[in-house]
Each structure stands twice: as C-alpha cells, then as structure tokens.
Amino acid sequence: MKKRNFFILTFLLWGITGFSQYTVNTVPDPKKSGPGFVSNPDNILSNNDVFIIDSLIQEVQDSAKAQIAVVVLQSIGDVVPKTFATELFNYWHVGDAETDNGLLILLVMDQRRVEFETGYGTEQILPDVKCYEIQQNYMVPEFKAGNYGKGLVKGVRVSVNLLLNKSEDIKPMKSTKQTPENTLYNDDSSDNDYHYRSSKLSEFQVFYLTACITAIFLFFVLLLISVFNKDFFARYQILRIFRLYFWFILFPIPFIGIYFWVKFLTEKWRNTPRVSAKTGKIMHKLSETEDDKFLEKGQIAEEIVKSVDYDVWISDEEEDVLIQKYKRRFSKYNACPKCKYKTYYKVYDKVITSATYSSSGTGERLYKCTNCGHSKKIRYTVPKKTRTSSSGSGSSSWSGGSSSWSSGGSSSWGGGSSGGGGAGSSW
Secondary structure: OOHHHHHHHHHHHHHHHHOOOOOOOOOOHHHHOOEEEEEEEEOOOOHHHHHHHHHHHHHHHHOOOOOEEEEEOOOOOOOOOOHHHHHHHHHHHHHEOOOOOEEEEEOOOOEEEEEEEOOHHHHOOHHHOOOOOHHHHHHHHHHOOOHHHHHHHHHHHHHHHHHOOOOOOOOOOHHHHHHHHOOOOOOOHHHHHOOOOOOOOOOHHHHHHHHHHHHHHHHHHOOOOHOOOOOOHHHHHHHHHOOOOOOHHHHHHHHHHHHHHHHHHHHHHOOOOOOOOOOEEEEEEEEOOOHHHHHHHHHHHHOOOEEEEEEEEEOOOOOOEEHHHHEOOOOEEEOOOOOOOOOOOEEEEEEOOOOOOOOOEEEEEEEEOOOOOOEEEEEEEEEEOOOHHHHHHHHHHHHHHHHHHOOOOOOOOOOOOOOOOEEEOOO
C-alpha cells in the first residue's frame, strides 16, 4: 500500500513540475491561433491582461516601428532564460527581416526572471541599459507584489511609448473599448510608476561629448610633450596626427581651429633651422631640386611618387648632412620586398575567368616597384556564385504582414532575427 502511494505521489509531483516545462519548439505561437502577440499557455495572465497588452502592441505594429512578442511561461526547466529568449526570438523570427526591429519579452515564473530580447534595429531605441531600467522601474516592483499582469502592462506600455517616440510623461492608457472584463487598468494609486522622463542628454550626445573632451585632452597632452621636446623633427611627428581631416569632420568645434593651429606649428617646426649634432653649427634646408644630390636613387623615387618626402639640411662643413624623412600617411605605395623603398604598388587586379553557379573563376593581381622594377604576379580563385532565396521570401513575408496590420493583426511574424541585445532582471 505504501509502495503504491509512493508511486502515485511521484507521478503527481512529476505532473506538477514537468507538465509546464517548455522548450523553444513547444511554446505556443500566438500567430498560429489568431492576430495576437501574447503566448500565455499556463493562464498566468488574465484575459484582461492579454487584451491590454495586445492593444498596446497593435499600436506600435500599426506604425511599422516594431513588432513585439510577449511570452509568459511557468517553467523552461534549467535552461537559462536569456538563451531561451534568444532562441525563441530567432525561431519565431520576430520583427522585420530587413530592419530587425523586433522585441521579445519573456517571463519565466519558476526562475522569477524577466528577459528583453531585441533585434539590431530595436537596440537603437531600446539599448540594454534602457531595457534594464524599464524592468527595474516598472515591472520588478509589481512582480514582487505578485501583480504579474500589471507589471507586464506597465513594461509593455513604456516600451511602446519609447518605440513610438513618445518621450513625455507616460500616463495609464484609457480606452472606450470594452474588454472581456469590461475594464482596462485604471490605477487609482499615484501614477508615479508610469512617469518616464527622457534625460536631458541622449546616450549618443553623452558619448559624443565624452569623445570630444577626450580628444581635446589628448591634444593638449601631446602638445605639452612636443613643446618640451627640443628636437623640432620629433615635435612635428608627435603632433602631426592632428593634421588629419577626420578630427574636424568628427568634432567641428573646436577642431577646425585646432587643425589650422597645428598646421601652423608643424610647418614652423619643420622649417626651423637645425643645429648640427656633429659640429654644433647652424644648418639650412636645401630646396627640392638641390637636395637630390644627397639622396639615394630609391629615395628620389619615393619623392617622385610622393610616398615619402625628404628634407636635407647642411652646414658649411662638407660632410655635415642631416636627412629627415616624412612619410605620407595615405598612399597606394608600400615597401618593396626587394629594394625596401616605398615604391611598390598594385598595377591591376582583374578577373581572368568569371565564376559561375557551378564552378569557381580565377583572378590575377600584378604588383610592381617603380624604383628597382621588381614585379610579382599573383593568381587567385574567385568563389562560385551562390543563389539565395531568403531576401525574396523575407520581403514577401513582411509585406504581407504590413498589409494585414491595418486590418487588425498579422498572421505571422516578420522574419527578423535577434541582435543579441536586451537585458534581464530577477525578482
């Protein structure tokens, strides 16, 4: 008798703990049973909860700004919720196939965990930090109180408002529609939980200002180092990085002014008379035509192709010569493997035999040195062409979804994929 009771008890416990353990393949897809966006197989959410969440998500889907899926499960076993969310997101393909603007919100009851999984497109509006902030400010407090439906509604509402670019105070949404329970949430308590004020500076603005300040700090550090260096050639080399155009393209203020200041300083340092390290006498710089007799053939070749520029300084002593080398930062020429001068370049790169869908092709590159004449011809394989049907099917799936949104919902997800972003919180 005791033995039979033991087996009955074991069977009942297995049923309680194992019946609701879901895998990615067994989670009910709401798109296969209707136009909704909520998978609630264990009935953790009420019909009213599901109605409100579907209504909120429908608004953002109608705008084509994003596609959101909400999944509430009793158990997924020992699987890590983040892993489960990523796999389920990609299994359903939430979001647009081209913009990857999907968001999946997963609630796992037995692990007391909520996860946000975002596509690459959604990450621009809902970065990881923002997802975590929504969970901590709006969802976790309700979950701790056992108000799972209310917490999800708050989290979805804030997410939808951000995706729709509604950055003002977020108030409880009211509707004239009748729900299955004849009411939407009307929170009579203080609405403070719904207030979400955008910060004075966006994350990009903070990043941009930080990068600009860091660049300015770096400039003044290098400026001090160069000024205290007695070698004018060394000064030039230290500060010449700020003569690149991208500084004032990235940071117009103040780097337009810094660019011209650096240009003035470096040109001044380059042309300041040198003092000979051998004799201590003042040296003067030769012109471009005069300095050739002091340069090697390879150095002259470098000056001709403008990969390197040489300054030659001499004093009144015959053997007292100083040659200083100024490399051009961006040049099609590289060091020749034979003569070592920067006069080696790619003459051409062409296809000899075109690739097809059934066979690979061949290509050829020719490299040559203008100084010593060394050349090298390289043959390489061009990969076979490949056919792809994913773009066409993805496009048709999304366009079909778009046309059905206006009529009340899509019969399938959009073909998107996870960008790996998002955040999770426990309670």
